[in-house]
Amino acid sequence: MDAGELQWLESHLSRNRFLPAPPAELTFCGDGDYRAIGAEFLGHFIRLGDLRPEERVLDIGCGIGRMAVPLTQYLSEKGSYTGVDIVKTGIDWCDRNISAKYPNFQFQHLDFHHPLYNPEGGSNAAQIRFPFPDGSFDFICLASVITHIEAAVLLNYAREISRLLAPGGRCFATAFLMNPPARDALRRGQARIVIDPEGEGPEFHADPAAPMAAVAFDEDFLLEKFLRFGRKRRRAPIYGCWSGRPSAVFQDICIFE
Numbered sequence: 001m002d003a004g005e006l007q008w009l010e011s012h013l014s015r016n017r018f019l020p021a022p023p024a025e026l027t028f029c030g031d032g033d034y035r036a037i038g039a040e041f042l043g044h045f046i047r048l049g050d051l052r053p054e055e056r057v058l059d060i061g062c063g064i065g066r067m068a069v070p071l072t073q074y075l076s077e078k079g080s081y082t083g084v085d086i087v088k089t090g091i092d093w094c095d096r097n098i099s100a101k102y103p104n105f106q107f108q109h110l111d112f113h114h115p116l117y118n119p120e121g122g123s124n125a126a127q128i129r130f131p132f133p134d135g136s137f138d139f140i141c142l143a144s145v146i147t148h149i150e151a152a153v154l155l156n157y158a159r160e161i162s163r164l165l166a167p168g169g170r171c172f173a174t175a176f177l178m179n180p181p182a183r184d185a186l187r188r189g190q191a192r193i194v195i196d197p198e199g200e201g202p203e204f205h206a207d208p209a210a211p212m213a214a215v216a217f218d219e220d221f222l223l224e225k226f227l228r229f230g231r232k233r234r235r236a237p238i239y240g241c242w243s244g245r246p247s248a249v250f251q252d253i254c255i256f257e
């Protein structure tokens, strides 16, 4: 797909009212335009992560299908998509509205505890093993998920992602990365996610009363978690505007391979 075709696809996906979108009362994954954000991320997956139509995608923290819906218009029948999340209502909506029409799109509820998203959840995400064999996926994404987990979960997920990626596989992850430019921007006081720039880290919370509502990690700390399990950066991160830095994207985008 060339740049012009991709631009057309993104614009078509943002405007197409025939594609499913959850009703407002079921939406739990942030505000903003569901279709436009999904279309924007599909563009990132292809441009930055080299996602190809025949690949096997795992979406960790798939929410209520915001990434899956646009992928139905890109992945071929040879490709597949698996979405996992800890919120059952999101998975049920995806089953009804996506898998029913696209059988190569599958969703699975994982009952991991999270103080905000799944307070009744029984298992500890820091200790689980995802229910998939080694090397099952070519592309793993975590869109706005690392921004809601603690360091022990990040470590386990980095290990699991490494296990689950096939040779040549890539991991696309967004995060709030603390580094000197982000701290400088935070000091200027124009951040959209307000975190104490003098905090010690490596894990930072915007709201101490609800720490998992918005989590940032020291950039080197996060990088080390992926390097430790044999992954490396595929390209330099794209830094977002969350801290007040000028950028066209909101969260920082990392691609590992």
Ligand SMILES: C[S@@+](CC[C@H](N)C(=O)[O-])C[C@H]1O[C@@H](n2cnc3c(N)ncnc32)[C@H](O)[C@@H]1O
Pocket: 028, 029, 030, 060, 061, 062, 063, 064, 065, 066, 067, 084, 085, 086, 087, 090, 112, 114, 117, 125, 142, 143, 144, 145, 148, 149, 153
């Ligand atoms: C801001 S939402 C983003 C959802 C989706 N990726 C999107 O962009 O629309 C964060 C998601 O992360 C999920 N989540 C939080 N902790 C998780 C964990 N330990 N494992 C998997 N998903 C998790 C939440 O249930 C929620 O759906």
